[in-house]
Structure formats: structure tokens, C-alpha cells
């Protein structure tokens with residue numbers, strides 16, 4: 001089996017390289033380290049690429065740009081991958097506002113380039129797209145909420161399980177990033193429905209793991225741990241720090257990809273996050289990390305929330321669990337905290 005992964009030096013893409021290499025697949029990664037261009041030194045993924053090359057000698061890395069239509073068409077025609085995992089992205093709300101062309105060119109046009117390349121060269125190959133819960137814009141914020149001591153919480157029992165795929169993606173504030181991902185998400189669905197290709201859009205909650213190049217503008221948990229471990233001042237943006245996100249480890253994300261690849265449903269859409277059990281507010285997350293590392297975080301509060309940010313977002317995983325009963329969230333929030341802290345502490349030790 002030949003697997004082509006875009007964004008292969010990033011969090012999910014790199015997990016994909018390790019995951020499919022361990023299965024004995026031929027793995028090809030496409031990444032141009034644009035994360036460093038987006039986020040500066042914190043976002044530089046070179047360390048992760050070097051780690052992959054060392055651990056997976058069979059892995060082929062292509063310093064390619066998904067915006068380059070002709071080179072993607074040529075690459076797919078030459079390689080005809082059996083599986084496509086598309087994780088390359090401009091992933092930040094805030095950055096999109098200052099670089100709208102780059103954001104849309106990468107997220108929307110880049111995705112179209114890959115879909116059309118796949119349709120021309122390997123239309124039978126499962127095409128897995130990593131979408132985002134930001135396609136729902138700020139519509140989840142319209143649900144009635146209760147303010148608890150350390151977190152916001154859904155007020156009605158019927159919302160307890162979280163946000164399902166039936167939440168509207170229309171007529172709400174998305175941020176330009178959310179809007180460019182909507183374009184990609186709908187296009188991925190359309191290639192499934194219109195051309196009957198085995199495509200899927202996984203709408204991610206907070207995806208995390210030790211191989212994230214966390215930056216203030218993206219990669220909340222990874223950056224939080226980096227801030228605690230390296231004593232970097234940290235800013236909390238709005239909602240009293242009680243905003244809730246659900247954390248899912250990149251291994252559990254890959255397990256969901258596996259389930260889909262084994263039994264694809266064309267044009268499918270699934271929410272993919274850690275669910276209620278792995279949910280924590282920013283304040284709760286800070287406490288968890290401080291307790292694990294044994295250091296206090298130097299943090300300040302900025303009253304203005306990030307545009308389009310969710311107040312309480314928990315992924316309802318019922319649809320994914322129903323379609324793929326062997327899949328579930330296996331890595332707990334405690335394990336996630338342990339793994340990311342351990343990696344950050346050992347990186348600090350080796351830098352010293």
C-alpha cells in the first residue's frame with residue numbers, strides 16, 4: 001500500500017507517517033514547512049522532519065507546496081497513491097485575518113488541487129481530509145450555557161453529549177480560517193457525492209500530541225506545556241479562561257482514519273475530538289499542566305476573546321462510533337498531559 005500524506009511534518013501528518021510506516025506501507029510526505037513561515041520559530045517543523053527521517057528510513061519526503069497545482073497533478077499521476085491523507089493547512093483563526101490570500105490558497109485551493117489530482121489519477125483511493133470544528137463558526141455559542149467555577153457548561157441535558165454533525169455551518173461568524181476550511185470541507189464532500197469518490201472530512205476538535213510545534217496562535221495544549229516548562233509568559237484570551245475544548249491524541253485521530261480507509265463511505269463527515277471525557281477548560285488545563293510539571297504558569301488575561309472562538313465545544317462522537325464501532329477514544333486526557341509534558345521536559349533537557 002502506498003500512502004501519500006500532506007502536511008507530513010505537522011502534528012497529524014507526522015503521526016500518519018509513523019503509523020502507516022509501522023503497518024509496512026510505502027509512505028510519501030509532502031510538506032514545505034510553511035508552518036515556520038506562518039508562525040515563526042515556534043512553528044518550525046524541521047525538528048519533526050529530522051525525527052521522521054531518522055526513525056523511518058523508508059519514508060520519502062517531498063518539499064512540495066499543495067498550492068502548486070501542476071506539481072500536485074504530476075505527483076499524483078506519477079505515484080497513484082492507494083490512500084491520501086490531507087493534513088497540510090494554514091490552521092490558525094487569527095493568522096488568517098492578516099494573510100487572507102495565503103489562508104484561502106492553502107486551505108481551499110490547495111484542497112481542490114489535491115482532490116482533482118486524485119480524481120484524475122487514483123479516484124478509487126480513500127481521500128481523508130482533516131477538517132475542523134471551526135466550520136460551525138460560532139453557532140455552537142448560541143447554545144444556552146451555565147457558568148461553573150472553572151468552566152462553561154451546556155445548560156440543557158440534550159446538549160450534554162456535545163456538538164453533532166447536524167449543527168449548522170451557515171450564517172455564523174467563522175473567522176476567515178473557518179470560512180476557507182468550510183470551502184474545503186464542502187468540496188471534499190462534493191467529490192464524494194458528485195464523483196462517488198471515497199472522501200471523508202473529519203471535523204477536528206483540539207488535536208494534540210507530543211509532535212506538535214505549538215505556537216501562541218495554534219496548538220493550544222502543546223504551546224501551554226511549552227510555556228509552563230520553559231517559563232514563557234502565556235496569554236488567556238476572553239471568556240474568563242473558562243472556554244472548554246475537547247482534546248484528542250493524534251494516535252486516536254489516526255485510528256479513525258484507519259477505520260474509514262477499511263470501509264469508506266463516500267462524502268462522509270464526522271466530528272472527531274476527545275469527547276466529554278477529554279474535555280477541559282483553559283483554566284483546568286493550566287492546573288493539570290502545572291501539577292504535572294511542578295511549576296506555576298506566568299499568565300495574563302486579555303478580556304477580548306479570539307474572533308469566532310468557541311465558548312464550550314465538546315465533539316459528539318455518536319455518528320463516528322455508530323459507523324465504526326471498533327473505534328473509540330483510547331488516550332485519556334491524563335495520558336495526553338503526561339506525554340506532552342514528558343516530551344517538552346526532555347527537549348528542554350537536551351537543549352540545556
Ligand SMILES: NC(=O)c1ccc[n+]([C@@H]2O[C@H](COP(=O)([O-])OP(=O)(O)OC[C@H]3O[C@@H](n4cnc5c(N)ncnc54)[C@H](O)[C@@H]3O)[C@@H](O)[C@H]2O)c1
Nearest residue numbers: 007010011012032033034035065066088089130132204207
Ligand atoms: N491541531 C488542531 O488542534 C486542529 C484542530 C482541528 C483541525 N485541525 C486540522 O488538522 C490538520 C492538521 O493539523 P495539524 O495540527 O497537524 O497542523 P500543523 O500545522 O501541525 O501541520 C500542517 C503542516 O502543513 C504544512 N503546510 C502548510 N502549508 C503547506 C503548503 N502550502 N504545502 C505543503 N505543506 C504545507 C505545514 O508546514 C505543517 O507542517 C489541519 O488541516 C488543521 O486545520 C487541527
